[in-house]
Amino acid sequence: MSCPDQTTIDDWVCGDLSPEQDANEETHFLSCGRCAKRFDRLTGGEEIIADIRELERERDEYASALSRISETGQTLSETLFGAI
Numbered sequence: 426m427s428c429p430d431q432t433t434i435d436d437w438v439c440g441d442l443s444p445e446q447d448a449n450e451e452t453h454f455l456s457c458g459r460c461a462k463r464f465d466r467l468t469g470g471e472e473i474i475a476d477i478r479e480l481e482r483e484r485d486e487y488a489s490a491l492s493r494i495s496e497t498g499q500t501l502s503e504t505l506f507g508a509i
C-alpha cells in the first residue's frame with residue numbers, strides 16, 4: 426500500500442475524509458513507520474497517534490469482550506441443549 430499524499434493527510438487530520446477513506450488511512454498510518462514520522466513533524470502529531478492507539482486499544486477490548494460473550498453463549502447452549 427502506498428503512502429497517502431500530504432493533502433490526504435491534512436484532510437484526515439481535519440476530519441474531511443469519508444468514513445471509509447478515513448478508516449483506510451487510519452489503518453495505513455498505524456502500520457506505516459514512514460507516515461508515523463511524517464506525523465511527528467506535524468503539530469500535535471504524537472498526540473494524534475496516541476489518540477489513535479487509544480481508540481485501537483478500546484476497539485480491541487470491545488472485540489475481545491464480544492468474543493467472550495459469544496463463547497459464553499455457546500457454552501450455555503451446549504449445556505442446555507447438549508444434555509437433551
Ligand SMILES: [Zn+2]
Binds near residue numbers: 427454457458459461
Ligand atoms: Zn505510509
